Amino acid sequence: MTTENLKIIKLEVKDVRFPTSLEAHGSDAMHIGPDYSCAYVILKTGKGTEGHGLTFACGRGTEIIVKAIQSLSHLVVGQVAVDIFKDFANFWRNLTSEPQMRWLGPEKGVIHLAASAIINALWDLWAKLLNKPLWRLLVDMDPEQLISTIDFRYITDIITKEEAIEILKNQQGKKEERITKLMAKGYPAYTTEVGWLGYSNETIVDLCQKYLDLGFTSFKVKVGQNIQNDINRLKIVRNTIGYDKQLMVDANQVWGVEEAIEWMKKLSDFKIYWIEEPTSPDDILGHATISKALKPLGIGVATGEVCCNRVMFKQFLQADAIQFCQIDAARLGGVNEILSVYLMAHKLGVKVCPHSGGVGLCEMVQHLQMWDYVSVSGTMKDRVIEYIDQQHEHFVNPLVVKNACYQAPTAAGYSTTFLSETIAKYEYPIGSEWELMFSQGLFPDPRKQK
Amino acid sequence: MTTENLKIIKLEVKDVRFPTSLEAHGSDAMHIGPDYSCAYVILKTGKGTEGHGLTFACGRGTEIIVKAIQSLSHLVVGQVAVDIFKDFANFWRNLTSEPQMRWLGPEKGVIHLAASAIINALWDLWAKLLNKPLWRLLVDMDPEQLISTIDFRYITDIITKEEAIEILKNQQGKKEERITKLMAKGYPAYTTEVGWLGYSNETIVDLCQKYLDLGFTSFKVKVGQNIQNDINRLKIVRNTIGYDKQLMVDANQVWGVEEAIEWMKKLSDFKIYWIEEPTSPDDILGHATISKALKPLGIGVATGEVCCNRVMFKQFLQADAIQFCQIDAARLGGVNEILSVYLMAHKLGVKVCPHSGGVGLCEMVQHLQMWDYVSVSGTMKDRVIEYIDQQHEHFVNPLVVKNACYQAPTAAGYSTTFLSETIAKYEYPIGSEWELMFSQGLFPDPRKQK
Structure with missing residues (x-):
């Protein structure tokens, strides 16, 4: 060439x-x-x-x-x-x-x-x-080369280039074993399909059953327009999936800080794993307040799909404002910036569970999360990738989910080429x-x- | 009609x-x-x-x-x-x-x-x-009507609609006296003209002298590209204006958090009133760290010109991250949102000193700051409006600065109609x-x- x-x-x-x-x-x-x-x-x-x-x-x-x-x-x-x-x-x-x-x-x-x-x-x-495939490109790069793609401006108070290289170097020895496991089993997915706000009760039951049958153990439901409606829908979901499955809820930014806390207290009987986007996506201190209030109820706080850059993520992580970091593959400035967020989250002990679902987002985040497993966190424990079954048929190399797990992509690229x-x-x-x-x-x- | x-x-x-x-x-x-x-x-x-x-x-x-x-x-x-x-x-x-x-x-x-x-x-x-004129429209509105223009979503943990109305009601009795004072004297301005990075030493001295002669007592200089160059330029400025005048510096976001603190320690001999935009405009917690470190040196922290909305300002105010709140008339979502920031700043005891200088910004912020004086804070103490002498000639009703004070606009509107x-x-x-x-x-x- x-x-x-x-x-x-x-x-x-x-x-x-x-x-x-x-x-x-x-x-x-x-x-x-x-x-x-x-x-x-x-x-x-x-x-x-x-x-x-x-x-x-x-x-x-x-x-x-x-x-x-x-x-x-x-x-x-x-x-x-x-x-x-x-x-x-x-x-x-x-x-x-x-x-x-x-x-x-x-x-x-x-x-x-x-x-x-x-x-x-x-x-x-x-x-x-x-x-x-992109995940393999990332995994195969030597630590110095991978880190050379990241702009560390504004984040060195949390992580330096040298620390980031060190994190990657420490995982090098385990890479082959993890790749083998990943290729065999894939990476756990959760479904958001069961609880969009526009769905009828019957649709919710049918969809819960459908995803149970497909092997899913982790489910997410939209909430926040009406408390009684939320309670009714969560009852339906829990009655269908049982209490041994993971259940998350997502408010898509509708509440103020105090309202978020009050609302979630009323839903806490449903054993909620996380509340996603409880308030303004810019309100780091607000999320920290919510986090603190909900911790005794066993409810974690998640956000990130509209978190605009690494500086905002840095603070969400610093302030213990989130327990689940939901990077979005097309909101941050592409792969380079996302890598820095994974590294900061790893250093501060916060789990990354990517946002997904929009056109091509599932296709992209699977690569990133697989890199994280092989090269950074080394674990899939308590981590899941969002899965929504929409628009995949438009891609040349659509994602493959089997047994409720994303299968490691094998085609070259980032899986985002349209037919x-x-x-x-x-x-x-x-x-x-x-x-x-x-x-x-x-x-x-x-x-x-x- | x-x-x-x-x-x-x-x-x-x-x-x-x-x-x-x-x-x-x-x-x-x-x-x-x-x-x-x-x-x-x-x-x-x-x-x-x-x-x-x-x-x-x-x-x-x-x-x-x-x-x-x-x-x-x-x-x-x-x-x-x-x-x-x-x-x-x-x-x-x-x-x-x-x-x-x-x-x-x-x-x-x-x-x-x-x-x-x-x-x-x-x-x-x-x-x-x-x-x-817009400032007079704001001043003349009754408190309930003015507050009805504001969307309180995401800020009620700091200020409610009722509290905001109360703040305005408490100032009603003093309005006429303040309007008289404002019409007679105007509102203090500071100049940013003396220290753009591209200027030669001679230009800096000439401009300092020019603005001294015009009655200015408050000056701002750009810093952040080279520490020795900053020291040289600040020496020239202080030698020309003396140490009894107010001197601010502006780094326009170039530093990381630790770098900002170190750099400013080296400039502290120049009696700096505030350091503006020391780091990423999104880094609330970073500004709080810088603020805490510089407080013993008598240096305040200012930011706001690219602070994107009231939720970000809310947190800068909550976290004691800034001592000077620099709203921008065209960055926030117009007058409605800016009013909410003034009210939060008042409640939390932070001075608003608007950003200005870009096309039409001086024209707009004068109205907002005058409303603040008459209806909210009731004082001009330690507050200044940025002034830059550029593009004013293009407006039908350009601002008037006399004796280093913005004169209260009298023409109808928001002063932003182009010729x-x-x-x-x-x-x-x-x-x-x-x-x-x-x-x-x-x-x-x-x-x-x-």
């Missing part, structure tokens, strides 16, 4: 949306009727190898991320991929701190989501060039499925709304 | 940029060569009265905010202005929590900047409809000045970069 062959000659970005709002899938106390979507980046190299990366969105507004990716693309196009990988932390900082654009964040919101899609595409490219027909059908608003739905009056055509 | 006349019939948004990167104005340790810009919103009513509002940006990326404003505009156009004002907190929440779009924040980054421009335009419209020739000249990329600069080769024409 010559360097010229590895030049990134083009960045394409597509707004891909699925009409999930037509059913109640994915609805929660805050996100009513989302159309699961993504801003999808394709990096083309001279060699022909492509990197595909995405960031998740909920429908309207995906076009803003697309615009942001276009605005950042001049920092990527024309660069040589291997040069980026050689000094990835520096590239990451340049992308997330572009002097004129960082005002729009910094490192949060739309521009960080945009950076995430680009960075994820670069990791996909790297793994494909080496013909490895070409998916893009042809669901690119918004020009895909054939969207044209059809516009013509059927199921959705308004945005091109006719000027 | 009929209701129909007050319907918002159109939202126009413009990308307006000034070529400030051609000189060193506005450069700091993080933002090298910004082109001071804004996303500028014009709301048109049936009656003809317009509301003009903006959010500041640094050049590249302004187009992303413009896109976000377009994506949010369907929530505004078609609404009747007086109906919005009657239940403004509810409108604010709908705008900042649109179910599909809140995933892109929530309440931070590009979509919150976009919301800010829209909300600011609505307040400008409200003040113009009542023919009052029409400014838009004709500086709208990017189609304004006549930009066309000229493209033709002169001073900037690349973005339309030719496909």
Whole structure:
């Protein structure tokens, strides 16, 4: 391979949306009727190898991320991929701190989501060039090389580069044994499918039974709109799955701090493993207060799916505000930043249980969590990866869940390459499925709304 | 006025940029060569009265905010202005929590900047409809009405609606006396003009002398790129202004937590009133650590210009992480959210000294700080408004600073209406000045970069 062959000659970005709002899938106390979507980046190299990366969105507004990716693309196009990988932390900082654009964040919101899609595409490219699944690329890197991808700005008060290398070095000897175990068994998953807010009681029972039959032992239910309704639904779930299974609840940020504590006290009889997103995702001190109040009830606190960067995670970990750290593969600035959060969580003894479910999120987090098992924490104990059975059929290498475990991916890349027909059908608003739905009056055509 | 006349019939948004990167104005340790810009919103009513509002940006990326404003505009156009004002907190929440779009924040980054421009335009419209400057509209509202504009979600653990009303009611009796004083004297300003990083020693001395001659007693200097350079520049400044004047420094987020403490210890001989943005703007606990370490040296900690929402400010205030709260008029979600931060700061005894300087920011914060003086804190003691002499000439009613004090605005509105020739000249990329600069080769024409 010559360097010229590895030049990134083009960045394409597509707004891909699925009409999930037509059913109640994915609805929660805050996100009513989302159309699961993504801003999808394709990096083309001279060699022909492509990197595909995405960031998740909920429908309207995906076009803003697309615009942001276009605005950042001049920092990527024309660069040589291997040069980026050689000094990835520096590239990451340049992308997330572009002097004129960082005002729009910094490192949060739309521009960080945009950076995430680009960075994820670069990791996909790297793994494909080496013909490895991403988790294996991470596991095979020597500690110094892996750590060289991370920007340690603002986190050295918790973890230094040297400490991070040391953590990885300490696990090197156990890697082969863990890889073998992982390849044989996979990584435990939990299901969020049983308790979306829009579902009827019958649907909840049917789904609980379905996932029990599939071997699941860990379940999550949405709560927070009405306490009596929550109690009724949790009764139904516990009556179906029993009290020996793991049960989590998720409030999707609806409560204030005191309200969260009061509400959860009323649900504590249901043996809740964690309450997820009890209040504002920015309220570190609020989560710490909730955590302290709920600890005597045996309820842990979880958050992270909209935690915007490593600096926020650092504080959630420092303040004992969460017992479960829910990194999101497309919210943080891609793999590089997520690695730093895993390392901080490990150092401070907090379990990482990734958020997932949105388009491509399950596909990505499985790689990260498997790297954590092999190279960082060395254990799957009390850790689970969220699993939702949606949109997987659109990927060339969809995840495989067997016996309620994610199976270790074997195909090269980050598992986020769409089938070409998916893009042809669901690119918004020009895909054939969207044209059809516009013509059927199921959705308004945005091109006719000027 | 009929209701129909007050319907918002159109939202126009413009990308307006000034070529400030051609000189060193506005450069700091993080933002090298910004082109001071804004996303500028014009709301048109049936009656003809317009509301003009903006959010500041640094050049590249302004187009992303413009896109976000377009994506949010369907929530505004078609609404009747007086109906919005009657239940403004509810409108604010709908705008900042649109179910599909809140995933892109929530309440931070590009979509919150976009919301800010829209909300600011609505307040400008409200003040113009009542023919009052914004500060006077706020001061004249009865406490219940003013508080009804605020969304208290996520902050009731610090301040409730009832407490906020009580704070305002307690100040009612003193209002007239304070208005008289304010109209006579104005509100103290400080200057940031003397110490941008790009300036030569001679320029620094000349500017210090200039602002001394204008009556200024409070000065701010950028630091953080090189300790010896900082020491040299602070020596020059102190030698020129003396030790009886107030001197602040601003690191614009360059340091880690420990580095900030060490660096500032080396500058403590210069009698520093506050260190601004010592580290990541998201690092509440880091600021608390820095605050604690610098308190014995008499150095306060200030931050806020990129603090993304009231929940983050709440925690900075709770954690004693800042002694000076630097709200930004276009970063938070407009006036409504800023009012809540002033009220929390008052309750927790932290002084608000607004960030300013970017396009239109001085124009806006003067109104907010004057409301605080008359209706909330009742004092100007140890409080100052940042002042930078840039881009004021582009506004129909530019601020007036006399004897180093902002003079109370008298024209109706929020002081953010551009002269029409400014838009004709500086709208990017189609304004006549930009066309000229493209033709002169001073900037690349973005339309030719496909």
